[in-house]
Amino acid sequence: MKKQEGFPGQLSYVIPEKILALIRNNPKVEDLYFSDIGYYPNAQYHFRERQKGINQNILIYNVGGSGIIKIGDSVFHLEADQFFIIPEGISHAYYSDKNNPWSIYWIHFCGRKAKQLAQPNLQIVNIIRTKTSRINERLELFAEIFQNLERGFSLESLEYTNMCLPHLLASFTHLKQYRMKNEWLAKDPVDQIINFMLQNIEGKFRLETLGSVVNISSSHLSRLFSARTGHSPIDYFNQLKIQRACRLLDNTRLSIADISRDLGFADQFYFSRQFKKVMNMSPREYRNR
Numbered sequence: 486m487k488k489q490e491g492f493p494g495q496l497s498y499v500i501p502e503k504i505l506a507l508i509r510n511n512p513k514v515e516d517l518y519f520s521d522i523g524y525y526p527n528a529q530y531h532f533r534e535r536q537k538g539i540n541q542n543i544l545i546y547n548v549g550g551s552g553i554i555k556i557g558d559s560v561f562h563l564e565a566d567q568f569f570i571i572p573e574g575i576s577h578a579y580y581s582d583k584n585n586p587w588s589i590y591w592i593h594f595c596g597r598k599a600k601q602l603a604q605p606n607l608q609i610v611n612i613i614r615t616k617t618s619r620i621n622e623r624l625e626l627f628a629e630i631f632q633n634l635e636r637g638f639s640l641e642s643l644e645y646t647n648m649c650l651p652h653l654l655a656s657f658t659h660l661k662q663y664r665m666k667n668e669w670l671a672k673d674p675v676d677q678i679i680n681f682m683l684q685n686i687e688g689k690f691r692l693e694t695l696g697s698v699v700n701i702s703s704s705h706l707s708r709l710f711s712a713r714t715g716h717s718p719i720d721y722f723n724q725l726k727i728q729r730a731c732r733l734l735d736n737t738r739l740s741i742a743d744i745s746r747d748l749g750f751a752d753q754f755y756f757s758r759q760f761k762k763v764m765n766m767s768p769r770e771y772r773n774r
Contacts, residue, residue: 493526493527493738493739493740493743494526494527494737494738494739494740494743495523495524495525495526495528495738496523496524496631496736496737496738497521497522497523497524497525498521498522498523498631498634499520499521500519500520500521500638500643501638504638504643505520507640508643508647509595511644513644513647513648514596514643514644514647514648514650515596515597516596516597516598517594517595517596517597517598517599517602517647517650517651517654518594518595518596518647518650519592519593519594519595519646519647519650520541520593520594520595521541521591521592521593522591522592522593522630522631522634523590523591524588524589524590524591524627524631524737525587525588525589525591526549526588526737526739527549527550527586527588528581528586528587528588528589529581529583529586530580530581530583530586531552531580531581531586531587531589532578532579532580532581533578533579533580534577534578535576535577535578536576537576538571538573538574538575538576538577539573539574539593540573540574540595541573541593541594541595541599542570542571542572542573542593542594542595542599542600542602542603543570543571543577543591543592543593544568544569544570544591544592544594544654544657545563545568545569545570545571545579545589545590545591546567546568546589546590546591546612546657547563547564547565547566547567547568547587547588547589548565548566548588548589548590548624549565549587549588550565550581550582550585550586550587550588551563551564551565551581551582551585551587552579552580552581552582552586552587552589553579553580553582554569554571554577554578554579555577555578555579556571556575556576556577556607557575557576559607561608561609562609563579563587563609565587566611566612566613566614566620567609567610567611567612568609568610568612568657569608569609569610570603570606570657572600572603572606572607573595573599573600573603590624590627592650592653592654594650594654598651602651602654602655602658610657610660612657612660614684615664615684616677616680616681616684617664617665617666617680618664618684619656619663619664619666620684621683621684621686622656623653623656625732626649626652626653626656627653628732628736629649630646630649630650630653631736632735632736633645633646634646635736674699674701674706674709675709675710675713675714677698677699678695678698678699678706678710678718679721679725681695681698682721682722682725683725686725686726686729686748686749687747687748687749688749689749690719690722692706692707692717692718692719695718706718723759723763724763726748726749726750726759727759727760727763727764729748730744730745730748730756730760730768731764731771733747734768734771734772735772741753741756741757741768741769741772744756744768745757756768
């Protein structure tokens, strides 16, 4: 079975040709713009083949599972926390692993600067998770673009989202520079722990485990954390999980059960109780506001 699109929780935006023509001639964004952008979670049987290629560059960013990209006779296995850029005009095919389907963010981008940004050519690039990797900030930028596009393809929305595009692409093509922002935080134990929590938002950790991340005792960490944030580390971690849940409820069609599972709650009802404790309403009430 092969599917080009149509996955539970997917987000995809294809700019109509008439509107795209206006973008191509808009001096604010004509150098670099997207024609299609989206997110396919757990995209089982996802398949795409273009024997003559297309006149756009394609960035595929895998955040879970695995898949295959074929360029001519070359085969590339794209795993979680890796990305690949397919240059324009090149015959290609890509598809999800049937036993471990990928979850991918993808962008089709064009413009005078696109060829220069479509680097590195024809190789998989790892995005190693570290205390300074800023992976969640990248995903938030995707979410911000999606949220604007959800309101329609007005000129202002397309200008704004395409002005965000260079920053988003640079977060892939200039990984070292993108991470510099958080390097100074790496020496502070509280900031280190918050970064660790964000990078492992689906995890479950005891206080002793969090202390071992920064090589201090759990009691010392608890005192530092409470003094800086007003909350214990575990309470703060739960708040981060609920904050992420709110974004997923706002910006995706994922079910409450899927969101609960993705955030490391084995029990959907426990997740709902924790959500209500923080937000004073249930996840369903929040989504239906």
